[in-house]
Amino acid sequence: MSIPFYKYQGTGNDFVMIDNRKGLFPHNTAIISKICNRKFGVGADGLILIENHDSLDFEMVYFNADGSQSLCGNGSRCAVSFAHFLKIIKDETKFLTIDGPYEANLKHDLVYLHMRDQQCPEKFDTHYFLNNGSPHHIEFVNQAEKQDVYQQGAAVRYSDVYQPNGTNVNFVEIKENNTIYVRTYERGVEDETLSCGTGITASALAAADKGLSSPVAIEAKGGKLEVRFEQKADHSFTNIWLIGPAEQVFSGQFDI
Template structure:
């Protein structure tokens, strides 16, 4: 059986998107991995199903390329863009994720994803840590382009400190004008991706501990994003928004 899929990307973080409101696509992880494979499949960092929800606009079911599941910030933004393309929403969305209910707005061609309130990232001698629906190890470095993100990220991701489930790993360089440059090793993809929405958000909140204030502008290898937030007296964060583009790349069919 052939199934129609759509390819979306959010600052280089790319996803196979499927309208599954009729339930024709199973949640079989081996099929997810096959479709995401860059040599033998379509090729993507993850796969997203848009499914029917009785009370919300839709449910987003997200799989990493290896079939595992977590919250995906850029994937959520792409899901909102796809839902608008399908006519499910107009300029606002309330939808269900593995991390619960989220909302988003579409303004001036950009997807504004409202993230959950967060406590101050945990600070250690060499890094920060924050779980904002996905776990993130955050290291600040002087020159992020000199970092071997794939090998250093894998070492930390599989270290004893993060067993058994591992973590995503972000390397962050503070630049001028409230800007940070972020490179991320993503768990579930097991490689560096061009952008990671939850990682960028976590990195921006950690950067607030270094004196940066909202809005924080982010440079990733796949493009530019923005994180806006309110920092409270107790150093917790509220009204957090991840802002950036999400674009349809092409449409195709895959034999399942």
């Protein structure tokens, strides 16, 4: 059986997108891992299925490259862009994720993803932690570019404190002009990705504890994003938006 696919990227976080409204593509971990393999498949950080939903515009079914599932911020933004391309939606949408319903809109070639309200990230001696649909360990460093993200990230991701499921690991540098530079080791990809939407959002909220205010400008290896939020008197956050581009790269088909 031949399956059409589209390749999307959101600031370098790349995904294989499949219109699965007819239910032809199986939720099969081995097939998903092979498609995402950069040597023997299409190559991607994850695979996303757009499926029908009874009351919402669509359901986004997201798989990491290893076939595991989680919420993906950049993947959600790419799913919204893909749904717009498929003419499922116009400029606004409400859709289902593994973390429940999410809302988004499209403006000026950017996708605005409305994230869930969050408590203040947990603060420890050396790091912060926040689970915003995906778990994120956040370390503030002086020179993020010099961090060995693969080695250091893997050490934290597989450490005893985060067993049995592990965590994503973010290395964050505070720069001038209310800007942070974020590098992320992603659980499920098991490597550094060029951008991680939920990690960037978690890092921006943690940076608020360091004195940064909304909107926080984000620099990632794959490009620039923005996180907007409102902070309440109890230091929790509401009206959180992850904002950035989502672009179609190419299309094709593969046999399964």
